[in-house]
Amino acid sequence: xxxxxxxxxxxxxxxxxxxxxxxxxxxxxxxxxxxxxxxxxxxxxxxxxxxxxxxxxxxxxxxxxxxxxxxxxxxxxxxxxxxxxxxxxxxxxxxxxxxxxxxxxxxxxxxxxxxxxxxxxxxxxxxxxxxxxxxxxxxxxxxxxxxxxxxxxxxxxxxxxxxxxxxxxxxxxxxxxxxxxxxxxxxxxxxxxxxxxxxxxxxxxxxxxxxxxxxxxxxxxxxxxxxxxxxxxxxxxxxxxxxxxxxxxxxxxxxxxxxxxxxxxxxxxxxxxxxxxxxxxxxxxxxxxxxxxxxxxxxxxxxxxxxxxxxxxxxxxxxxxxxxxxxxxxxxxxxxxxxxxxxxxxxxxxxxxxxxxxxxxxxxxxxxxxxxxxxxxxxxxxxxxxxxxxxxxxxxxxxxxxxxxxxxxxxxxxxxxxxxxxxxxxxxxxxxxxxxxxxxxxxxxxxxxxxxxxxxxxxxxxxxxxxxxxxxxxxxxxxxxxxxxxxxxxxxxxxxxxxxxxxxxxxxxxxxxxxxxxxxx
Amino acid sequence: xxxxxxxxxxxxxxxxxxxxxxxxxxxxxxxxxxxxxxxxxxxxxxxxxxxxxxxxxxxxxxxxxxxxxxxxxxxxxxxxxxxxxxxxxxxxxxxxxxxxxxxxxxxxxxxxxxxxxxxxxxxxxxxxxxxxxxxxxxxxxxxxxxxxxxxxxxxxxxxxxxxxxxxxxxxxxxxxxxxxxxxxxxxxxxxxxxxxxxxxxxxxxxxxxxxxxxxxxxxxxxxxxxxxxxxxxxxxxxxxxxxxxxxxxxxxxxxxxxxxxxxxxxxxxxxxxxxxxxxxxxxxxxxxxxxxxxxxxxxxxxxxxxxxxxxxxxxxxxxxxxxxxxxxxxxxxxxxxxxxxxxxxxxxxxxxxxxxxxxxxxxxxxxxxxxxxxxxxxxxxxxxxxxxxxxxxxxxxxxxxxxxxxxxxxxxxxxxxxxxxxxxxxxxx
Numbered sequence: 001x002x003x004x005x006x007x008x009x010x011x012x013x014x015x016x017x018x019x020x021x022x023x024x025x026x027x028x029x030x031x032x033x034x035x036x037x038x039x040x041x042x043x044x045x046x047x048x049x050x051x052x053x054x055x056x057x058x059x060x061x062x063x064x065x066x067x068x069x070x071x072x073x074x075x076x077x078x079x080x081x082x083x084x085x086x087x088x089x090x091x092x093x094x095x096x097x098x099x100x101x102x103x104x105x106x107x108x109x110x111x112x113x114x115x116x117x118x119x120x121x122x123x124x125x126x127x128x129x130x131x132x133x134x135x136x137x138x139x140x141x142x143x144x145x146x147x148x149x150x151x152x153x154x155x156x157x158x159x160x161x162x163x164x165x166x167x168x169x170x171x172x173x174x175x176x177x178x179x180x181x182x183x184x185x186x187x188x189x190x191x192x193x194x195x196x197x198x199x200x201x202x203x204x205x206x207x208x209x210x211x212x213x214x215x216x217x218x219x220x221x222x223x224x225x226x227x228x229x230x231x232x233x234x235x236x237x238x239x240x241x242x243x244x245x246x247x248x249x250x251x252x253x254x255x256x257x258x259x260x261x262x263x264x265x266x267x268x269x270x271x272x273x274x275x276x277x278x279x280x281x282x283x284x285x286x287x288x289x290x291x292x293x294x295x296x297x298x299x300x301x302x303x304x305x306x307x308x309x310x311x312x313x314x315x316x317x318x319x320x321x322x323x324x325x326x327x328x329x330x331x332x333x334x335x336x337x338x339x340x341x342x343x344x345x346x347x348x349x350x351x352x353x354x355x356x357x358x359x360x361x362x363x364x365x366x367x368x369x370x371x372x373x374x375x376x377x378x379x380x381x382x383x384x385x386x387x388x389x390x391x392x393x394x395x396x397x398x399x400x401x402x403x404x405x406x407x408x409x410x411x412x413x414x415x416x417x418x419x420x421x422x423x424x425x426x427x428x429x430x431x432x433x434x435x436x437x438x439x440x441x442x443x444x445x446x447x448x449x450x451x452x453x454x455x456x457x458x459x460x461x462x463x464x465x466x467x468x469x470x471x472x473x474x475x476x477x478x479x480x481x482x483x484x485x486x487x488x489x490x491x492x493x494x495x496x497x498x499x500x501x502x503x504x505x506x507x508x509x510x511x512x513x514x515x516x517x518x519x520x521x
Numbered sequence: 522x523x524x525x526x527x528x529x530x531x532x533x534x535x536x537x538x539x540x541x542x543x544x545x546x547x548x549x550x551x552x553x554x555x556x557x558x559x560x561x562x563x564x565x566x567x568x569x570x571x572x573x574x575x576x577x578x579x580x581x582x583x584x585x586x587x588x589x590x591x592x593x594x595x596x597x598x599x600x601x602x603x604x605x606x607x608x609x610x611x612x613x614x615x616x617x618x619x620x621x622x623x624x625x626x627x628x629x630x631x632x633x634x635x636x637x638x639x640x641x642x643x644x645x646x647x648x649x650x651x652x653x654x655x656x657x658x659x660x661x662x663x664x665x666x667x668x669x670x671x672x673x674x675x676x677x678x679x680x681x682x683x684x685x686x687x688x689x690x691x692x693x694x695x696x697x698x699x700x701x702x703x704x705x706x707x708x709x710x711x712x713x714x715x716x717x718x719x720x721x722x723x724x725x726x727x728x729x730x731x732x733x734x735x736x737x738x739x740x741x742x743x744x745x746x747x748x749x750x751x752x753x754x755x756x757x758x759x760x761x762x763x764x765x766x767x768x769x770x771x772x773x774x775x776x777x778x779x780x781x782x783x784x785x786x787x788x789x790x791x792x793x794x795x796x797x798x799x800x801x802x803x804x805x806x807x808x809x810x811x812x813x814x815x816x817x818x819x820x821x822x823x824x825x826x827x828x829x830x831x832x833x834x835x836x837x838x839x840x841x842x843x844x845x846x847x848x849x850x851x852x853x854x855x856x857x858x859x860x861x862x863x864x865x866x867x868x869x870x871x872x873x874x875x876x877x878x879x880x881x882x883x884x885x886x887x888x889x890x891x892x893x894x895x896x897x898x899x900x901x902x903x904x905x906x907x908x909x910x911x912x913x914x915x916x917x918x919x920x921x922x923x924x925x926x927x928x929x930x931x932x933x934x935x936x937x938x939x940x941x942x943x944x945x946x947x948x949x950x
Binding site for chain 1: 628708741
């Protein structure tokens with residue numbers, strides 16, 4: 001007889017062995033969780049299912065806008081649609097990772113979170129902003145591991161101009177442990193400091209209580225360093241005790257040597273795979289960037305222990321991020337290959353994370369899309385007339401480093417102030433003044449009339465109006481007109497006496513003002 | 522002692538017999554609107570409302586001849602003769618102070634009344650007024666309740682934590698041009714028939730909008746577009762059509778961008794808009810200060826005096842507060858050396874602000890600076906005192922709760938008791 005305990009152990013060993021075998025053999029029979037499996041089950045609970053998959057035409061527009069903040073050109077659409085490979089969507093995504101716009105657009109998102117902005121209320125000077133942005137962009141371009149990225153920012157010391165990651169704490173208008181704790185918490189844990197109990201918040205601040213700042217002889221240069229003797233420091237004078245006790249937000253404790261930089265102690269805990277929030281917060285952000293809603297909302301100031309629409313999905317994504325060695329692109333790949341991402345956008349509100357949400361283009365993305373039409377570019381202004389703040393019109397808005405450098409268009413369309421580093425600062429609602437600009441401003445009307453897109457369409461119109469019409473649709477909306485739309489346009493052209501310049505202007509104007517142009521969908 | 526009492530009694534008799542003064546003894550009815558003339562860059566106190574002719578050449582430069590106003594004892598700078606003729610209509614605060622010489626911090630304090638910091642960005646006065654006198658509280662005008670002529674301030678987000686609903690409507694365009702092309706409202710060269718035709722085309726081609734009309738984001742966009750069309754095709758936009766004014770009126774305000782912006786502001790207030798800001802750029806005079814002043818003083822003098830008198834003639838001055846001032850003043854000691862060549866730097870220790878209308882008493886001077894306009898001599902006035910007084914005149918509790926999306930308990934202005942100084946401007950209210 002085998003003892004019951006041993007039988008259990010044996011079964012467990014067998015089970016583990018067989019699981020390992022199956023996994024090694026990549027057997028399709030293994031009940032491996034997938035995004036689509038989890039989301040489908042959640043939808044099925046409400047008697048619903050995933051929407052029909054989008055066409056390749058719609059997929060390329062969607063993935064270009066989500067990864068590059070840019071619509072695909074007609075040539076890019078052609079190249080993708082002509083690819084016979086069944087792996088063409090995955091190949092497309094790999095190619096987009098290498099595009100400069102991918103690094104630009106991700107840096108824009110990080111700029112919002114990290115408050116990359118010249119004074120005021122941020123404390124950065126324009127050249128510190130440029131240095132910081134360049135550092136972030138390089139990290140995104142080279143796909144720096146997310147753990148290394150976070151560690152560098154948390155532990156960064158040195159000059160704001162020469163050691164860009166030292167700006168992480170410098171941006172804050174108030175320099176006290178509570179402000180540092182808030183910034184770290186919302187950036188890397190996705191938790192609002194106000195929702196932590198007072199003791200936990202205070203303990204979190206202690207890791208940053210030795211942060212110190214000093215001026216140099218250079219105008220607006222500042223050195224960030226760790227001062228072991230900082231007044232109000234957690235430890236007091238380093239020699240006073242043999243060890244210092246710290247408590248992490250999850251309640252675990254550590255005894256650190258008095259000489260240890262508590263920021264490093266904290267970074268070790270933060271980037272550990274066992275950290276219950278670090279990977280989840282980032283996975284949740286990527287989900288919200290791609291699908292339009294976080295699985296946990298808000299993505300940055302969530303309540304500790306607050307509801308997660310799908311803990312299972314967050315677990316799965318967070319684990320994937322950890323298992324990939326903190327590779328953000330691996331997580332992108334996973335989501336972008338899912339049917340959940342590639343389903344049609346229509347659908348009801350619940351559960352909100354389970355659909356691709358229709359949402360207005362970001363101010364910067366819209367500015368760039370209109371630049372393609374008008375060729376005019378943005379008249380950027382900076383409140384600080386310093387070197388590094390004069391940005392030429394041709395500069396794409398998604399590549400702007402500095403939240404203080406702006407244009408009336410970007411302000412009107414809700415570019416975030418970057419004052420608080422929260423996702424909610426970006427306003428992508430459509431307002432009356434935005435519609436006034438789009439429908440009736442002289443600037444946009446003249447831009448359409450005199451811009452490169454119309455000239456290209458007019459050149460095509462000489463060889464046949466169908467080509468011109470298709471070109472306008474594909475350039476502006478990333479697809480060909482439906483038969484019904486073609487008939488509507490045909491009737492309009494007929495009334496106007498053919499594909500005249502004015503008639504094409506009218507059509508381009510209508511498409512620019514259409515919901516489809518203004519929204520990702 | 523007896524003499525003083527007698528004098529006071531006589532004065533009392535005098536007051537009782539003067540209808541003008543008598544009217545001011547009761548609390549004035551609440552003001553309805555504000556025109557803020559934001560002197561972007563920081564205007565010099567010495568060359569506007571606090572001249573110091575005796576301070577010596579290093580302080581006065583060539584401007585040594587201040588002029589008497591129509592109020593005995595009040596002199597203002599020599600570049601403002603028209604304003605000197607109507608000093609009984611406005612109060613001068615000569616002891617404004619906050620101590621900051623940085624544009625960003627100073628502008629924030631002067632526009633919000635709060636010290637920076639605490640991870641919170643307060644809304645500007647315009648956004649506060651928009652919150653309490655705009656769409657949330659019965660304002661029904663098609664023109665948004667907070668209008669900025671013609672460029673946005675840009676130093677910080679005017680709406681602060683109140684959010685985009687309280688953001689100003691920024692006109693763009695230039696009111697001094699033949700057509701004041703307010704962005705999106707007034708389009709040159711499009712007739713109504715063409716507009717209607719385009720609108721119909723857009724409706725028929727908006728496939729996604731129609732297919733997903735129930736989506737909340739799309740429904741909101743379509744509603745905004747409907748409102749925009751109503752503005753474009755409606756009457757409300759005529760408020761910006763300065764050609765409806767007589768040539769004489771337009772001339773009186775001065776045929777320049779600032780003067781015509783003052784005229785546009787008057788029209789907006791007449792139409793019921795509660796808060797109008799004129800962003801008047803060009804006062805950051807580090808270099809060749811006096812050359813700039815020679816050029817710009819006439820523009821300022823003409824536009825501001827015409828605005829005050831025109832509002833008065835239309836019986837709107839009592840209900841409209843005009844607030845003139847920048848983020849700070851300028852350094853009294855002149856930098857003669859290159860590259861400044863007679864320039865003045867930023868100065869937040871003491872500077873001047875002007876208040877007219879809306880129940881503020883004219884012909885008064887509040888506080889004083891020292892002999893060289895370098896420090897407050899008497900009655901320091903802090904940003905919260907100034908902004909709190911304006912709110913009080915508008916019937917908005919300056920220490921009342923400021924509802925906010927952060928869910929925090931915040932007040933419109935810091936309490937009077939919280940800081941130094943004597944609080945709100947009771948002496949001119």
